[in-house]
Amino acid sequence: MSRPVPRRHTPDAPRNELAVASLILGLVALVTCWLLIGVPFGLAAVITGDIARGRVKRGEADNPRTAMAGMVLGGVAIVAGLVAIGYWAWLDSQ
Numbered sequence: 477m478s479r480p481v482p483r484r485h486t487p488d489a490p491r492n493e494l495a496v497a498s499l500i501l502g503l504v505a506l507v508t509c510w511l512l513i514g515v516p517f518g519l520a521a522v523i524t525g526d527i528a529r530g531r532v533k534r535g536e537a538d539n540p541r542t543a544m545a546g547m548v549l550g551g552v553a554i555v556a557g558l559v560a561i562g563y564w565a566w567l568d569s570q
Contacts, residue, residue, distance in 0.1 A: 492537030498525035498546025505553030512564070515557035521550025 498521050505517030525547035531537040 492528050492531055492539045492543065494524050494528035494531065495537065495539050495543035495546060498522075498528055499542055499549070500546075502546040502549025502553065506549050506556070509553045509557040510560045512557065512561060514553045515561075518550040518553035518557060521546045521553070525550065 501517050501521035501524060505514045505521055508514040508517060525543045528537065528543035528546070529540060532540040532543065
C-alpha cells in the first residue's frame with residue numbers, strides 16, 4: 477500500500493487588492509491623460525493607493541510598493557492631464 481502524500485500548508489499572505497486597483501487605475505490614467513479623462517482616473521489611483529498604504533501600515537496587506545507605484549502613476553497622469561487641458565484650451569483660443 478502506498479502512503480498518502482502529505483500536503484504542504486502554506487500560510488495565506490495578506491493581499492492588497494486596492495494596491496493592484498490603484499496600479500491599474502494609474503496605468504489607465506496615464507494612457508488616457510491626453511483624452512482629458514485621465515485626471516479623474518489619476519485622482520482615483522491616488523485615493524485608492526493612499527487607502528492601500530493605510531492597509532499596509534495596519535498590517536492588513538504587504539505590498540506597499542504596488543500602492544506607491546499606483547499613486548505615482550496617478551500623480552503623473554494628473555499633471556499630464558492638466559497640461560493637456562491647458563494645451564487644448566490654448567489651441568482653442570487660437
